Amino acid sequence: MSPVIMSLIAVMVIMCVAAAMAVYGDSKVLSRLMEGITRQPEAKDALFTNALVSCGLIESMPIIATVVVLILIFANPLLAK
Amino acid sequence: MDKIGVREVIEIGGYTFNEHTILMTWLTMAIVILVAVLATRNLKEVPTGWQNAVEAIAELWETQVKNMIGKEGLFLVPLFMTLFLYLMIANWLGLTPGMESPTNDLNTTLSMAILMTFFVNHGVGIAKQGIGHLKHFVEPFAPFIIVNVIEELSRPASLAFRLFGNILAGEVLIIIILALVPGVVNWLPSTPWVLFSIFVGVVQAYIFTMLSITYIAPSVKKHHD
Numbered sequence: 001m002s003p004v005i006m007s008l009i010a011v012m013v014i015m016c017v018a019a020a021m022a023v024y025g026d027s028k029v030l031s032r033l034m035e036g037i038t039r040q041p042e043a044k045d046a047l048f049t050n051a052l053v054s055c056g057l058i059e060s061m062p063i064i065a066t067v068v069v070l071i072l073i074f075a076n077p078l079l080a081k
Numbered sequence: 082m083d084k085i086g087v088r089e090v091i092e093i094g095g096y097t098f099n100e101h102t103i104l105m106t107w108l109t110m111a112i113v114i115l116v117a118v119l120a121t122r123n124l125k126e127v128p129t130g131w132q133n134a135v136e137a138i139a140e141l142w143e144t145q146v147k148n149m150i151g152k153e154g155l156f157l158v159p160l161f162m163t164l165f166l167y168l169m170i171a172n173w174l175g176l177t178p179g180m181e182s183p184t185n186d187l188n189t190t191l192s193m194a195i196l197m198t199f200f201v202n203h204g205v206g207i208a209k210q211g212i213g214h215l216k217h218f219v220e221p222f223a224p225f226i227i228v229n230v231i232e233e234l235s236r237p238a239s240l241a242f243r244l245f246g247n248i249l250a251g252e253v254l255i256i257i258i259l260a261l262v263p264g265v266v267n268w269l270p271s272t273p274w275v276l277f278s279i280f281v282g283v284v285q286a287y288i289f290t291m292l293s294i295t296y297i298a299p300s301v302k303k304h305h306d
Binding site: 053 | 246
């Protein structure tokens, strides 16, 4: 198979897994946030700030995967120049 | 970036410089200095205007440092404030038309990460505790040096790539959305994405600075025990 097709298959696999895992990880944090706000509505601001920061940390690996995908699409080092 | 993945370079004396990164870094520095000058002229007891906004940021980082390090870490608060302001303005700069963020270059983010986790960390540790600060590499017992060295290498890498990936992916997606949607209505999908990128810029600057505090904290705290 040519490098173009293999790069595109790799892009497909990487983006599917990265998106699915990012959403899964964020959903675990945010469901606990909803529970926490339900138990104690006064803590909403502190809990929300920490939840957003945690989402930023969790999403760091999927975003690195996205940058790898962007490199494969636009600046692919495996294709002949 | 006009074309995705292409950076214009200047070569001086055999070294390669990314032209836009350097120019945008200078612009960010100028804006940070301008904000500082605007905030500190005519200081009032009850702050208003620019002084109020910058004092809010100062209070935010002062409470963070007090929670994580304690009172002996307060000398580092100006460093973290400057880092946060610089990163926030640098991340926002790419959203203005015609400009690009200096943080969409791995050179910028990696140099900031290495500065925070290596130079400031060990510099403050050796300044406060002498050369015995390096003993933490072999705690709790000698074979742990492998784990500690791997941890030392992975921290700046994760800091740098997180910020770089967030900002670069945001900018590339702005270009792609504007290119794919037909010309008349392409402000419609790109506006929510730019608004979200503003939010991402603040959150990533906050995460970078907070993780720097977390990594520097053991070097400042330890001389109590």
